[in-house]
Amino acid sequence: MLEFDIQDKLILVSCDSHEMGYLSRYLNRFRLVFIVEGNGTAILGEESYRYEKDSFFLIPPRHDLDCISPTKTRMLVIIFGLFRSSNNKSDEPVTSFLNLYQHIQQIFLAKNIIQGMRISDDTDRDSVARLVPLLRNELLHPQGYSKEIAINVVFILVNILTRNIDNASGGPVSEYDPETNRALNYIKDLIQQNSRFTLRDIAKGLNMSDYNLNKLIIKGTGRTLKSLIARYQVELFAES
Structure with missing residues (x-):
């Protein structure tokens, strides 16, 4: 060093x-x-x-x-x-x-x-x-x-x-691969429906295990699943 x-x-x-x-x-x-x-x-x-x-x-x-x-x-x-x-x-x-x-x-x-x-x-x-x-x-x-x-x-x-x-600033973070986009769009739909859900519910809806879902999100976006959900909820609140 x-x-x-x-x-x-x-x-x-x-x-x-x-x-x-x-x-x-x-x-x-x-x-x-x-x-x-x-x-x-x-x-x-x-x-x-x-x-x-x-x-x-x-x-x-x-x-x-x-x-x-x-x-x-x-x-x-x-x-x-x-x-x-x-x-x-x-x-x-x-x-x-x-x-x-x-x-x-x-x-x-x-x-x-x-x-x-x-x-x-x-x-x-x-x-x-x-x-x-x-x-x-x-x-x-x-x-x-x-x-x-x-x-x-x-x-x-x-x-x-x-x-x-x-x-x-203010622009899209990145373009994600199709599988990551599918998961993100599903999560956004759940939030827009004001649904109560758990991380296991998301994984089940996507026919994935909890582990593979978290792995997909982190690898595809560089962010944790919880942080993405929190961000989407804030964005939806700001638009309403």
């Missing part, structure tokens, strides 16, 4: 998933995790998310990210300085630490975050794929201007994420 502290305002860490426990001293900070290598399932709070190379996660204070994978998962973690609340909404590009804090506040508190997402825009995705290894290289081989280079790269990454999260 490599760690690079920039005036306690930014801390860069290159590590494997099993080393994340060593970062518990930063549990009260916001963290941005880029998956550099590997794929599997990540647990954040009570939610499960699929991840692959180039996926990223936004971890709020007092939360941990656990990765479950049969292979090594390597990641770059950006840890932001102690969070400073601000009532000023900044729509300007990130150019200073104060501006950076304001953008992080917007991303974590005001955006429809799709955890484990990959950058949707091809050009931006290519840019991130080049910038993250650049940061890791500065950790591996620090030299003159390494801190300045790292700061500027983080600013660019946050700007790219802000733009892509803005574009993704």
Whole structure:
């Protein structure tokens, strides 16, 4: 594990998933995790998310990210300085630490975050794929201007994420496979009918076991069945 502290305002860490426990001293900070290598399932709070190379996660204070994978998962973690609340909404590009804090506040508190997402825009995705290894290289081989280079790269990454999260907010999370869509549509119908049902009722209606239903939903959407039901209920309430 490599760690690079920039005036306690930014801390860069290159590590494997099993080393994340060593970062518990930063549990009260916001963290941005880029998956550099590997794929599997990540647990954040009570939610499960699929991840692959180039996926990223936004971890709020007092939360941990656990990765479950049969292979090594390597990641770059950006840890932001102690969070400073601000009532000023900044729509300007990130150019200073104060501006950076304001953008992080917007991303974590005001955006429809799709955890484990990959950058949707091809050009931006290519840019991130080049910038993250650049940061890791500065950790591996620090030299003159390494801190300045790292700061500027983080600013660019946050700007790219802000733009892509803005574009993704409010839109569909993803297109699911037919079997997953069949299960989701069945669940939505039950909720719209205001039916009282259990998870076992859903599985029985779909001619599946409880285990296979949960496995299908987590694999197909990256979310737990309970969280999806809660989300659909909130959406239905908002529309009524």
